[in-house]
Amino acid sequence: MKDVSLKRLKDCMKRAEEGEELTIGFLGGSITQGSLATTMENTYAYRVFTWWKQTFPKANVHYVNGGIGGTTSHYGVSRAVTDVLMYQPDFIVVDFSVNDEADIFFQETYEGVVRKLLSWDSKPAVVLLNNVFYDTGLNAQEYHNEVGNWYQVPHVSVRDTIYQRMKAGEYIREELTPDGLHPNDKGHKLVAEEIEKFLESVKAELEVEEKEPVFPKAMTENAYENAKRLTIREISPKLCGFHADTEEKTGHLDHFKNGWIGKKAGDSIHFEVTASCIAVQYRKTIQLPAARAELVLDGDKEKSILLDGNFDEDWGDCLYLEKVLHHGEKKIHTVDITILPEEVTDTTPFYLMSLIIA
Known part of the structure; x- marks a missing residue:
């Protein structure tokens, strides 16, 4: 990923290694909430939380899931504080890529979410997740990742990874999702693995020093940051x-x-x-x-x-x-x-x- 800052994420991992208390948060729609997984433990979000617990056993790690089905970043920016940020998270995964439409309105509301998370007092490390419609390959990641790049926030794309492997014949759609959108247990596991691969790559270079990026002026008109x-x-x-x-x-x-x-x-x-x-x-x-x-x-x-x-x-x-x-x-x-x-x-x-x- 081009021009991405990993300083916050590395600082979070270093504190985890030292046995500090951490809160791992998630904000998004129905996939983040856990739709079509058989148990909470099988959702991508809880699996990523489990990665933090198992990777840093000395840390006291807490879980906050702010996923609500059928919701966009327009709603997300208005509830980010009450559903995630009030718990002072140290790490947050954000995903509205299959609920937001691919247009400039939702790019603006999505920027409001990203700015609100990054400017919060707990200074959470933020990772953007791009889920996908498996039948069409559609999502809003171009608009969302443009925001991510503006703020040097890393992103993990299901469309660029799991979906491409499915198209190449490694999986059939029904192995991953019964409705073409919401992952089953196997689909959630694969989504979690993509996030975990990224986290492992960061952990492998933990000692490489990173600079905190300058918080830039807004990319859009940014009317929704304080919704x-x-x-x-x-x-x-x-x-x-x-x-x-x-x-x-x-x-x-x-x-x-x-x-x-x-x-x-x-x-x-x-x-x-x-x-x-x-x-x-x-x-x-x-x-x-x-x-x-x-x-x-x-x-x-x-x-x-x-x-x-x-x-x-x-x-x-x-x-x-x-x-x-x-x-x-x-x-x-x-x-x-x-x-x-x-x-x-x-x-x-x-x-x-x-x-x-x-």
């Missing part, structure tokens, strides 16, 4: 029919909590936020039919946005994120959401999880 997620814990909107969810959230995978619920036509909720970027996060559900809502920004009903709670996939409810404003004027904006009338009755209620602002 905030607003739930019932952070903001009190005006409720007209909507009600705040009173169920307690039990953890970062207990998704549909700390939000607001609208049940009948005309129920509405009104926010006032100061931001230049706004998105709403709501539930798209497989429990059909589901309520739909209309969002109006700054009173402009001619540009209203439909928030459709009906999900056309079958794998489960989705933490859907809808962009409302991107690189707008930073000022006080109003967001009004109103439940629409439906021809059918007994719809699944509309669940508004949060606003994400930057």
